[in-house]
Structure formats: C-alpha cells, structure tokens
Amino acid sequence: MVKLAWASLKSRRANALLTVFAIAISVMLLLGVERVSQQTRSGFANTISGTDLIVGARSGPANLLLYSVFHIGNPSANVSWDSFAHWQQHEQVAWAVPIALGDSFRGHPVIATDETFFAHFQYGRRQAIQFQQGAVFDATEQAILGARVARQHQLGLGDELVVAHGTGSVSFHHHDEDPLSIVGVLAPTGTPLDNAVFVPLRALAGMHGEHDHEHDDAHGHEHEQPAQRPSFSDQQIPTEPTESTEPTESTEHGAHDHHDRPIDSLSAFFVGLHSQPRAIFMQRMINTWGQEPLTAIMPGATLQDLWRTLNMFERTLAIVSGFVLLTGLIGMLATLLASLQERRREMAVLRSLGAGPKTIFGLLVSEALLLTMIGIGVGVGLLYSAMLILAPWIEMQFGVVITIGAPSAVEWQRMGIVLIAGSLISCIPAWRAYRHSLADGLSMKF
Numbered sequence: 001m002v003k004l005a006w007a008s009l010k011s012r013r014a015n016a017l018l019t020v021f022a023i024a025i026s027v028m029l030l031l032g033v034e035r036v037s038q039q040t041r042s043g044f045a046n047t048i049s050g051t052d053l054i055v056g057a058r059s060g061p062a063n064l065l066l067y068s069v070f071h072i073g074n075p076s077a078n079v080s081w082d083s084f085a086h087w088q089q090h091e092q093v094a095w096a097v098p099i100a101l102g103d104s105f106r107g108h109p110v111i112a113t114d115e116t117f118f119a120h121f122q123y124g125r126r127q128a129i130q131f132q133q134g135a136v137f138d139a140t141e142q143a144i145l146g147a148r149v150a151r152q153h154q155l156g157l158g159d160e161l162v163v164a165h166g167t168g169s170v171s172f173h174h175h176d177e178d179p180l181s182i183v184g185v186l187a188p189t190g191t192p193l194d195n196a197v198f199v200p201l202r203a204l205a206g207m208h209g210e211h212d213h214e215h216d217d218a219h220g221h222e223h224e225q226p227a228q229r230p231s232f233s234d235q236q237i238p239t240e241p242t243e244s245t246e247p248t249e250s251t252e253h254g255a256h257d258h259h260d261r262p263i264d265s266l267s268a269f270f271v272g273l274h275s276q277p278r279a280i281f282m283q284r285m286i287n288t289w290g291q292e293p294l295t296a297i298m299p300g301a302t303l304q305d306l307w308r309t310l311n312m313f314e315r316t317l318a319i320v321s322g323f324v325l326l327t328g329l330i331g332m333l334a335t336l337l338a339s340l341q342e343r344r345r346e347m348a349v350l351r352s353l354g355a356g357p358k359t360i361f362g363l364l365v366s367e368a369l370l371l372t373m374i375g376i377g378v379g380v381g382l383l384y385s386a387m388l389i390l391a392p393w394i395e396m397q398f399g400v401v402i403t404i405g406a407p408s409a410v411e412w413q414r415m416g417i418v419l420i421a422g423s424l425i426s427c428i429p430a431w432r433a434y435r436h437s438l439a440d441g442l443s444m445k446f
Contacts, residue, residue, distance in 0.1 A: 006370060016371060019332045023375025026321075026328030027418055028382045031411050033321045035383070037314045038410075039402050044307055047191045048299050050122035052279040055079065055087065055286055056268035058293035062309075065302045067101065068268040070192050071109040075101070078265035083292045085261075087271070092282055094272045095120045100204055101267040103163045103175075105197045108149050110163050112204035112263065118144075120272055123191045133157055134184030140202045144184040148194040157182055163199065163207065175207040201262035210264050271296075325418060329425050332371060336364065336429040361430045368426025369419070376415050380407070 010016075048069050056064045057077035066072040078100075088096040097120055100112040111117075115136045118129050134157050137144060145155060155161065160179045180199060188194055273279055279298055286296035384404065391402040407415070 015335050019335050019371050020375045020378060022328040022331045023372060023418075023422070024378035024382055026325040027376050027379025027415070028386070029324050030321045030414055030418070031380065031383050031407070032386070033317045034408070034411055034414060035387070036402070037317065038408060041307065041314075043190055045303055046124040047303070048121075048123060050120075050126045050272065051270045051299055052273045052276055053271040053283060053286070053296045054268060054299055055271060055294055055296045058295050061295065061297045061302045062306050064268065064295055064297055065299060065306060068099065068270075069299065071101070071111070071196060075267045078267060079269065079294065080265055080292060081261045081263060083294065084266055084269050086291075087286065088269075090282075092273050092275065092278050094274045096272075097121060097270040098201065098263075098266045099268055099270070100201060100263055100265070103165055103204065103207070105149070105161055105163055106153065108146070108195055108197055109192075110197045110199055110204070112199050112201045114201055114262070117198070121270065123189055123193070127189075129189070129193070130187040132185045132187040134182070137183050137198075137200055140200050140206065141178070141180055142183045142200065142203075143180040144186065144198040145182055146186050146194040146196045146198075147188040149197055150182075150185045155182060156185065161197070163197070165207075178203065178207045205263040325421075328375075329418075329421055332368065332422065333425045333428060336368065336426065337432070364430035365423065365426045368422055368430075372419055372422030375422075376418055380415075 054064060054068050056068060057075055057079055059076045063073060063076070067075055084096065084098055087093060095116060097117045098113060099117070101109065103110040103112075115138075118136050122128055132147060132150075134144070143161060150156065159182045161182065162174050162176055162179050164174045180203065186193060271282070273282060283296040283298060286294050387402050387404055391404075394402055
C-alpha cells in the first residue's frame with residue numbers, strides 16, 4: 001500500500017510538493033514557537049542564581065526585580081549607603097553587593113558596583129562571571145563591558161567610552177569630562193549582563209558631583225556625621241529572635257568603611273546568606289525595618305510569579321501557530337479533494353484490478369500520511385537550519401540564547417498531534433473516494 005501511495009504521489013509531484021511545503025512551514029512555526037518559548041523561559045529563570053535576597057527601596061517585587069536584574073525601568077527611590085552598610089554587617093549575611101543605576105552608554109545600562117559583584121554574582125546553575133578579556137577594575141576611571149556591548153560597538157581593552165546621563169537610547173547630557181578606560185570584557189552569559197556596562201561606584205558618584213564635598217574637607221570644612229545606625233535589638237519583631245548587629249569575621253572583610261563611602265545612595269543590593277533557609281526571616285526583618293522603608297524579595301519566587309504573568313504571551317503565540325498549522329492541514333485537504341475528480345478513472349481502474357473499496361480508502365489515507373510525515377521532516381529540517389542561521393542574530397538583538405539540541409518531549413508531542421490531525425483530515429477525501437468507487441465501477445463516462 002505504501003509503495004502504491006508513493007507511486008501515486010510521484011505522478012502528481014507538483015501538488016504533493018506544495019502540500020508538503022505548506023505542512024513544513026506550519027510545523028516549523030509550531031515547533032519554533034515552542035523552542036523559542038522554552039529557551040526564553042530557561043534564560044529568564046537562569047538570569048540570577050545564588051542570590052538569596054534583593055533589597056531596594058519600598059516598591060513592588062516585580063518592579064524591584066525588573067530594574068535590578070533585567071535593567072528595565074527605574075527605582076522609585078534609592079537606598080541610603082547607611083542602610084546598605086547596616087545590613088551588610090548583619091551576622092546572617094555572608095556577602096552583599098551594591099549596585100547603582102541611572103546612566104547609560106549608547107542605550108546600554110550602566111551599572112555602578114564594586115569588585116564584590118564579579119566575585120559573588122552568579123547566573124544559570126550557579127555559574128560565576130568569567131572574563132573574556134582583561135580583569136576587574138582597580139581604579140575609578142575604568143569600565144567593564146558586557147559581551148554584547150563589546151561586540152556590537154567593536155570596543156576592546158584600552159578604548160575609552162563616555163557615559164550619558166539617563167537610561168534612554170538618546171541622551172542630551174554626556175559626562176564628557178569623565179571618560180572611562182575599558183579594562184575588561186565579560187564572557188557571554190546569555191543574560192542581561194551581556195548588554196550592560198559596569199563602572200566603579202566612585203566613578204558614578206564623581207560624575208554626579210557627589211564627592212565635591214571632599215574638596216571642601218581639604219579646606220578645613222566639617223560635615224555633619226551620619227546618624228548612628230540602629231541595632232536589631234531596637235526592632236519589635238514578634239516570633240523572630242533578636243539578632244546581633246556586630247559584624248562577624250567573615251563579613252568584616254571587604255566591608256566598606258562608614259566614613260569612606262564610595263557613593264551616597266544605591267538603587268539596590270544583592271544579599272547572600274550563610275544559611276539559605278534563613279532568607280524568609282531576613283526578608284521579613286528587612287521589610288519591617290523602621291529606620292528606612294525597604295523591600296526585600298527572594299529572586300527565585302519573584303521570577304516564577306513574573307513568568308506566570310508573561311505566560312499569556314506564550315499561549316497567544318502557541319494559538320497563532322496552531323491556526324497556521326490548521327491552515328496547512330486544510331490546504332492538504334483541499335488538494336486531496338480537488339484531485340479526486342481527476343482520479344476517478346484511476347480509482348475505477350484499480351477497482352477493475354481487484355482493489356476493494358477498503359483498499360481505495362487505505363490508499364488515500366496512506367498518501368495523506370506520507371505527505372504529513374514528509375512535511376514534518378522537512379519542517380524540522382527548516383527549523384534547525386533557521387536556528388543555525390538566526391541564533392547569533394536573535395542573541396544580539398533580543399538577548400535570547402538559542403541552543404541546538406534534540407527535540408523536547410513537548411515538541412515530539414506536537415509532531416504526534418500533527419500526524420494524527422493529518423490522518424483524521426485524510427479520512428474525508430478517502431471516504432469520498434470510497435463512495436465514488438462503489439458507484440463508478442467501470443461504467444463511468446468520461
């Protein structure tokens with residue numbers, strides 16, 4: 001039966017090729033949407049790992065996550081350096097990484113931080129940041145580029161860049177008086193880090209004039225000392241044991257001196273704890289701290305909530321690709337139905353050779369199955385070819401890393417659905433051919 005169906009399709013190559021092409025395009029779109037959604041979801045979840053808490057000014061969890069990790073939007077307010085230093089020295093805190101946002105370079109976000117960012121920030125499955133070239137900055141007038149920034153603007157070690165005020169792609173104020181020298185380029189991560197420029201906290205503070213008072217100090221002017229930081233024993237937190245604020249030996253190393261602050265305020269800071277299960281208690285303590293309104297979030301839980309919010313776009317794309325597939329299958333149905341009138345003589349000849357109505361029915365179904373399977377195979381081939389060609393461009397433009405791998409369980413399931421749908425649709429022309437073969441015999445007049 002398969003040989004007969006294949007011979008029949010070869011005799012109608014043009015129609016068969018058009019049908020295969022329509023199914024292939026439909027399958028490529030259906031599987032492509034799933035592959036891109038899967039890679040986007042994976043990249044979304046792997047943007048940050050190993051960080052127990054993200055702390056910023058009082059705002060919504062999603063907003064804090066978006067501007068601190070994805071560099072989308074702006075903080076509603078800043079966090080004072082005193083608050084950062086206070087929580088950095090808490091005995092439960094293993095490390096704390098400050099970040100300050102607000103400037104940009106040719107549309108790329110500028111992240112002001114210190115060397116602890118490159119030592120503690122992790123992504124994916126607890127992967128540490130690696131340098132493709134250079135090393136961590138050790139002076140104020142230096143900068144580090146993400147992989148995509150360096151590649152897009154053809155910048156390397158020793159080149160200079162000028163930071164612009166604001167986060168838009170177009171800025172009317174550039175810090176021309178404070179050029180920065182590139183001392184490092186990060187290895188690609190497939191995260192928003194690739195699209196960022198990193199500068200020292202003191203560099204950003206100097207650009208915005210926060211250290212102008214240091215010149216006053218040189219002339220003998222005195223400044224008001226910052227208020228004494230409150231201790232945790234002053235906080236009335238039920239059900240949570242009182243914690244000591246004395247810094248432990250592990251947190252003293254790398255802590256910034258209170259009187260030598262590199263910047264006055266921060267956009268947010270990342271926190272790693274000695275004991276991850278303590279994160280929920282630390283989150284509540286920070287959120288209920290009375291000295292400054294702060295919001296602490298656990299990035300993993302917030303990422304899941306945010307993805308569920310964005311999941312409707314994934315479902316919408318799946319629905320659209322499903323309609324495209326339906327269009328391809330309807331095209332196959334129309335082709336088979338249109339060819340039936342021309343094939344009535346063929347059916348009559350087969351009947352004269354001893355083929356029964358069931359054989360005619362099986363022939364049409366076999367042809368449709370062959371067309372569907374070939375269409376699926378061609379569609380998968382087109383998908384992988386498109387991924388090989390477009391993956392670098394997609395990563396450059398959208399930051400989504402497309403990996404070439406075997407079809408997932410969901411993709412195999414979708415291919416099975418396409419095959420079953422093609423078989424069911426083929427029953428319509430097969431049934432008509434079955435009825436006609438009973439009525440026609442060899443008595444048809446052509």
